[in-house]
Amino acid sequence: xxxxxxxxxxxxxxxSPEEFRRAGHALIDWIADYRQRVExxxxxxxxxxxxxxxxxxxxxxxxxxxxxxMLADLERIILPGITHWxxxxxxxxxxxxxxxxxxxxELLSAGxxxxxxxxxxxxxxxxxETHLMDWLVGMMGLPEQxxxxxxxxxxxxxxxxxxxxxxxxxxxxxxTNFAVNRRGGTGRLVAYGTAHTHSSLEKAMKIAGLGxxxxxxxxxxxxxxxxxxxxxxxxxADRAAGLTPAFVCATVGTTSTNAxxxxxxxxxxxxxxGIWLHVDAAMSGSATICPEFRWVIAGLEGVDSYSFNPHKxxxxxxxxxxxxxxxxxxxxxxxxILPEYLRNEATKSGAVIDxxxxxxxxxxxxxxxxLWFVIRHYGIEGLRYHIRQHVALAQDFASWVRGxxxxxxxxxxxxxxxxxxxxxxxxxxxxxxxxxxxxxxLYLTHTKLDDxxxxxxxxxxxxxxxxxxxxxxxxxxxEADRLVAVEPR
Ligand SMILES: *Cc1c(COP(=O)(O)O)cnc(C)c1O
Numbered sequence: 001x002x003x004x005x006x007x008x009x010x011x012x013x014x015x016s017p018e019e020f021r022r023a024g025h026a027l028i029d030w031i032a033d034y035r036q037r038v039e040x041x042x043x044x045x046x047x048x049x050x051x052x053x054x055x056x057x058x059x060x061x062x063x064x065x066x067x068x069x070m071l072a073d074l075e076r077i078i079l080p081g082i083t084h085w086x087x088x089x090x091x092x093x094x095x096x097x098x099x100x101x102x103x104x105x106e107l108l109s110a111g112x113x114x115x116x117x118x119x120x121x122x123x124x125x126x127x128x129e130t131h132l133m134d135w136l137v138g139m140m141g142l143p144e145q146x147x148x149x150x151x152x153x154x155x156x157x158x159x160x161x162x163x164x165x166x167x168x169x170x171x172x173x174x175x176t177n178f179a180v181n182r183r184g185g186t187g188r189l190v191a192y193g194t195a196h197t198h199s200s201l202e203k204a205m206k207i208a209g210l211g212x213x214x215x216x217x218x219x220x221x222x223x224x225x226x227x228x229x230x231x232x233x234x235x236x237a238d239r240a241a242g243l244t245p246a247f248v249c250a251t252v253g254t255t256s257t258n259a260x261x262x263x264x265x266x267x268x269x270x271x272x273x274g275i276w277l278h279v280d281a282a283m284s285g286s287a288t289i290c291p292e293f294r295w296v297i298a299g300l301e302g303v304d305s306y307s308f309n310p311h312k313x314x315x316x317x318x319x320x321x322x323x324x325x326x327x328x329x330x331x332x333x334x335x336x337i338l339p340e341y342l343r344n345e346a347t348k349s350g351a352v353i354d355x356x357x358x359x360x361x362x363x364x365x366x367x368x369x370x371l372w373f374v375i376r377h378y379g380i381e382g383l384r385y386h387i388r389q390h391v392a393l394a395q396d397f398a399s400w401v402r403g404x405x406x407x408x409x410x411x412x413x414x415x416x417x418x419x420x421x422x423x424x425x426x427x428x429x430x431x432x433x434x435x436x437x438x439x440x441x442l443y444l445t446h447t448k449l450d451d452x453x454x455x456x457x458x459x460x461x462x463x464x465x466x467x468x469x470x471x472x473x474x475x476x477x478x479e480a481d482r483l484v485a486v487e488p489r
Contacts, residue, residue, distance in 0.1 A: 042440025095460030105370030171276025253284025267302030
């Protein structure tokens with residue numbers, strides 16, 4: 001017997017297709033307008049802690065509200081609390097450059113609402129991703145061992161941090177013949193980075209159970225790059241002490257200064273020692289789309305895994321990390337699970353990729369769409385053009401710093417990051433940074449090098465042009481003038 005219909009069964013609270021169309025068009029208009037006016041907004045949000053929450057109602061609405069009200073609140077409450085990563089005047093940390101095609105791809109991914117954990121749960125989600133990862137191997141000049149047509153392959157991860165963790169887990173299992181997976185307890189495994197390796201490696205050491213005390217910070221050269229002979233010495237010392245070296249993370253373009261660890265010397269050492277070598281090229285990896293910048297990955301054919309973030313510098317909004325392995329079996333054996341409810345014929349046949357075995361979570365978004373739209377909209381030539389522009393602008397900025405005796409460059413400028421400082425105290429440099437950021441005209445961040453405060457200017461935003469960088473330099477000089485004027489001499 002049918003259950004009785006409730007009296008209200010014809011009511012729906014859902015947004016109607018017509019409403020959705022109207023609201024959607026209004027939102028796209030809002031985003032387009034935002035992207036046009038973003039350069040006139042203060043880059044670093046100027047709100048105080050708690051200010052945004054104080055503007056929000058205490059309780060959620062009992063009855064639904066019109067979309068127009070939400071859009072109005074977006075403008076009134078949310079926008080003041082936004083630090084504008086998409087501003088052409090954003091030079092802090094590293095870029096997170098979105099673009100119109102990537103935004104549309106992201107919207108489409110939500111519109112399809114697909115879960116791509118298995119090939120079966122949306123074959124296109126898996127196959128487009130595999131295909132794009134193979135495209136990237138060619139486009140970015142990566143070695144053929146990363147092609148899915150051989151023993152390797154690529155996958156889109158949510159972040160470089162997850163890629164490093166997956167690589168560390170696979171390295172852990174390879175070093176122990178999969179014993180940790182079975183029995184737990186990592187024994188006496190050690191891993192290697194430098195003081196400039198991204199903090200996500202330290203986090204991965206905690207998560208993977210190796211422990212941060214078993215992370216060695218290998219000595220660096222005068223440009224903050226790993227010294228291969230120091231790595232070799234550390235490995236021998238650890239072996240002599242009865243420990244098992246399991247994992248090395250080399251960085252192509254460190255976050256602090258864009259230092260390049262020398263892969264061509266590190267890779268043969270790791271191969272000889274049977275140690276998993278992962279290369280983290282989070283931001284700088286995007287540069288290899290230009291043949292003239294591929295020197296940064298010289299030696300990559302000898303590594304086990306590699307990742308870079310199209311969500312930093314390849315015009316694809318967060319999240320989109322391209323992660324490649326030379327031997328996918330080690331990764332899959334480390335991460336695979338097959339509960340009864342996921343069993344299916346396609347998986348059993350072995351003819352398909354199930355990306356759930358290549359990552360930490362089970363579920364996965366259809367991220368390939370946005371990257372596909374970006375690559376097809378710009379073409380390789382368009383992407384190269386904009387990357388080259390950013391590098392050229394950073395080189396110009398570096399030459400202006402070099403030409404002003406009040407300032408000094410404190411690290412080489414291989415690509416798009418300039419590390420510089422006022423010749424003066426840390427307090428002077430901090431004051432310069434604080435004044436500039438408080439003005440809202442631009443946003444810079446800092447690092448510490450050899451115990452001195454250093455300013456970082458990283459160029460990679462989608463809309464950054466020469467006029468923006470020239471104005472940034474003019475503002476920096478102006479604030480420096482003011483600092484000198486107020487200081488007793
Ligand atoms: C930014 C950065 C990361 C972290 O990237 P996520 O994708 O946010 O995890 C890792 N490594 C380097 C070198 C970075 O610059």
